[in-house]
Amino acid sequence: MEMTLRPWRERTHALVPGFLASGVVAAAASFLSEHYHAPVMLFALLLGMAMNFLSSDGACKPGIEFTSREILRVGVALLGMRITFSQIAAMGWHPVLLVVTSVVVTISVSMLVARLMGFQSLFGLLTGGATAICGASAAMALAAALPSHPGKEKATLFTVIGISALSTLAMIVYPMVVNALHLDPVQSGVFLGGTIHDVAQVVGAGYGMSQVTGDTATVVKLMRVAMLLPVIVVAAMITRARGAAEAGKRPPILPWFAVGFVLLAAVNSTGWVPALVQSSANELSRWSLVIAISALGMKTQLKELATVGIKPIVLMVGETLFLAFLVIAMMRWVS
Secondary structure (H helix, E strand, O other): OHHHHHHHHHHHHHHHHHHHHHHHHHHHHHHHHHHHOOOHHHHHHHHHHHOHHHHOOOOOHHHHHHHHHHHHHHHHHHHHHHOOHHHHHHOOOHHHHHHHHHHHHHHHHHHHHHHHOOOOHHHHHHHHHHHHHHHHHHHHHHHHHOOOOOOHHHHHHHHHHHHHHHHHHHHHHHHHHHHHOOOOHHHHHHHHHHHOOOHHHHHHHHHHHOHHHHHHHHHHHHHHHHOHHHHHHHHHHHHHHOOOOOOOOOOOOOOHHHHHHHHHHHHHHOOOOOHHHHHHHHHHHHHHHHHHHHHHHHHOOHHHHHHOOHHHHHHHHHHHHHHHHHHHHHHHHHO
16 A cells, blocks of 8 residues: 555655645735736736746756646636536637638648748648647647657747747737727637637636636637647648658547536536535636646746747747737628
């Protein structure tokens, strides 16, 4: 029994310092948010970035990595207790059309522009897929499905760093954009969920504005996450067509937190969940997300982008801006 518990204890001991550090930053962010009436997610992100040195090395690093990844997923899954299928149905077919079109067009344009800039078209698929679908998670999933080549690891690393930095910037800037465009809470959620790359920043930007905006943004974002399935299939077909061997462990096509979100939304849609359970799940979700955002801020390494050259940065910034303008245009067109 002791031998069985020892690995678990060692793992827990390694994760506790980073988790506690993230929790302290989250508590400070909540305090500042309550006293200065500003978005808690923004405070958590900025305070986390100020504590960036904790993630570079030392005892806190494993726990920060774990918190930014797994605690985030727990928080997103629990958001399902905020949403019912009737809310999704009330959104109509417009968000579905917007998501499918934006993903297909953004990836196609990215592959074309990548070739024009002298990159392989698969690099455009990697960066375009990360931009259009779900950020770093999509980048890792696509990298596992694409053929191996000498520059694959560097391209994947750059994409993960770049997409995380751009998503963090979008979390701060895009709420200003929707205010400047005078979008209502639902429209704001559609824009934020349809354009920001990573789930964490979508949640941070959406719920930083209002609960309605956050709920809408989360639903739209998870629609984009579901688009990972057909894009992974296309990437796998390309790999087989090029005769590349399948090696290594592939990440799941649909993340477990997306599945958990849908299952909890289904349970919540029955109307049988007591109000106390709903409020407890919502509070746990809120704290999980604030703690995860704090850890994500600690991990942000913007200076590393300077080592990859200007052309890949131009490509990814261009993809991000293209997606934003495309979503705005489609919102105007389908309204």
